[in-house]
Amino acid sequence: MFTNLTKLDLKDKECMSDAGSPKLCMKALPGEGAERSCAYDGARVVLMPITDVAHLVHGPIACAGNSWDNRGARSSGSQLYRRGLTTDIMENDVIYGGEIKLKKSILEIAARHNPKAIFVYATCVSSLIGDDVEKVCREAEAELTIPVIAVNCPGFLGDKNIGNRIAGEVLYDRVIGTAAGSDEKIPLSINLIGEYNIAGDLWGVLPDLKNLGITLQTAITGDAKFDDLRSAHRASLNVLICSKSLTNLVRKMEIRYGIPFMEGSFYGIHDTSETLIKIAKALGDPDLVERTLVYVQKKEDQTRKTIAGYKKLLENKQAILFTGGVKTWSMVSTLAELGINILAGGTQNSTPEDFQRMKELMDPSAQIIEDTSSAGFLKIIAEKKPDLIVAGGKTKYLAHKTRTPFLDINHGRKLPYAGYQGMITFAETLARTVLSPVWGHLKREFPPREGELDD
């Protein structure tokens, strides 16, 4: 049942410690407080933004009950993906097994919600009691007219990254390339891999792609429709946006479908332009390259002009970055664009390449945060006393206790930060946070010490 793991080429990287990297993505120690969520969460992050399918979690309430509809991935059409569906395993199911309940649930959901497909997620408890989720899915599929796809992602397999990879495998094995009709490549078309359309990020980039004449086949997955994913093999280029852990997917697509892949980021002016130019070059159309060079220059000038006022307000502020993955280095350049210095950066969920990249972009004196627990977080804030913390929502309220301005750049946020338009939104939001009058009130002592009353 767990043989899938060996196929995930987890050990495809040479040891990077020689290059001076900190220990990255190592196992979390029990009790340490640096948890990175679980494989189920990782698989869910990648697959949930498929909007017109049902996502059924075969587990006790802890897996789906605490997490459904809690990410900011947005949809332009179906809202079915936001529905929390779970078999809600109870004590009797643990004793007698949950396969019958699971099968009935799949059939009921197909009838009630009319989904394009059903993804069924195995969890710790369902795996432990020996429910054969793949078998049940096959049986249910035989009775239905839609695909029923097992996602074998019990949380104990590891952290989020492993779950991301499992989701990539599932898409490769069961979804991509299954469309009826032509397999012919669509000219100037791309897939954006690892773009989840958080807060509508994707929609900030689409106009630029459209203006350049580039077609988005699908984001894998963000605002994604099942049928578009089935035809994802018709794209001419894969662009890996956020998740290194989906590298396995793009590599396999390259081998089977001959789709080349490249990495990119749409956070910040520089990275957005660079990525657009790289896409144009990779698509191999000289006209497009020329168009793109002119276009990005125009957009850069416009955007820089718009944010110049914010830059003046934010220049030379000191920030701490407490983020993970690709966001780490892409955020470094975004903040640099606004003249913000980075005192320290975190590397949760980042790969050695992410780290190396970040190091190149940062000031040599900047520190790398290795302890990503709350204790480590508080220590670095106390030491560095930054003007600003940029991190995911998990640390938001702890940051507020340190009375330091905080900006959430993870899936909990409400505003899109991707692309040129996103950069403007980002600068606006950042200025509003850093310059908010509330921080002054928070730092003022009350009642004032004696003798200070007359000042």
Added chain:
Amino acid sequence: MTKLRHYNGNPQKNSPALGATLAFLGVNGLLALLHGSQGCSSFIRLQLSRHYKEPIPLNSTALLEESVIFGGWDHLKKGIAVAADKYKPQIIGVMSSGLTETYGDDMVSALASLRLERPDLEDLPVVLASTPDYIGSMQEGYQRTVEALLMTLAGKTNKTKSLGLADFNDAPSVALLPGCHLTPGDVDELKEIVKSFGYRVITVPDLSISLDGHAELEAAPVVQGGTLIEEFQRLPECKACFSFGLSMEKAGEFLKKTYQIPHFNIPSLTGLTATDTFILTLAKISGKTIPERLLRQRSRLLDTLADYHDQLGGQKIAIALEMDLLYSLGSCLVEVGSEISVALSASQGSGNTLSLPFPVEVGDLEILEERAADCDLIIANSNGRQAAGMLKVPHLRAGLPVFDRAGYPQKRWIGYEGTQQFLFDMLNSLS
């Protein structure tokens, strides 16, 4: 109760371990440790912090594949030791998960074995709560954890600290055991009411000073505020014990049996008669007259009932909440003439046969969506927004999580003034 379907659609249920975390968050200096996969604790932290807008100190034993084969016993020992060494908490609170309960980790022997290996940790209080994810909801996990807190900590003297009892003896104290249906604001109000009868209070757990959203002086990764460990030691001296919500009855009975303290269970504090019952009990056992302030509040509530009786009467309400909160708000609404058309509880509750004035079923928010179309108001947590939006029925947020309305954790819907506030909030949601 009919079983409509085999799956749970748009669950209103939270996990028992989330309830356990909540109970642990009301104990000062505590660090909670979830014995399970890393995701279990990540989801709970996220869910609670988007509700309370507070950091949630909760660590995990971070179980991986090998522990599924060999058991998580060693992981638990290591987890407690690492948490103790790194964070120096006064208490560690451990709760189990579906994973560890399924393979049957013996938490008691793990703790005993750790104490043998680490004599320096012998005096560190460790509370073990058994909260398998497949039994009950938030309410059951919270209830089991409060019971575990009392059994482990009540009356135990701490060798290293003097009690300083002298200053404590000048007023009689009572123990308050609030259920998880009460917000930090509710608990704060409750303490004020009891204090106005001349009592000192010991509240277990005390969310009113830990999760009340205050800008603490020191940001720290353990619980700040909440019940002091010394207060647990003083519980046997209490003159009376009140438990709030049916789920808390067993915890109150434990104190009664162990320390012969008179125990009163108050199922609800919302509504006129519910508050009357509580206030009269307080007046009786304290031998004091009812404070003028409370009588004034009662009089204002009566006037509100008269002024709005027409708008309150005959409203068709659909409620989906955890059992104790459903009972509190539902009985208050029936009392003012509204009609409970749909009542769905997250779990079976304590199983106590209530003389409820309306039938209750266990159900999810998909059932709510199917049944509430003709209702005037939906009362449910924020996840009820999909049903309310689809049906275009107004939605009053209650329960947990409430993440799309400001200030819910500070709301007071108990006592005379709180009942009045609840009715105002309900009336304002209708229009």
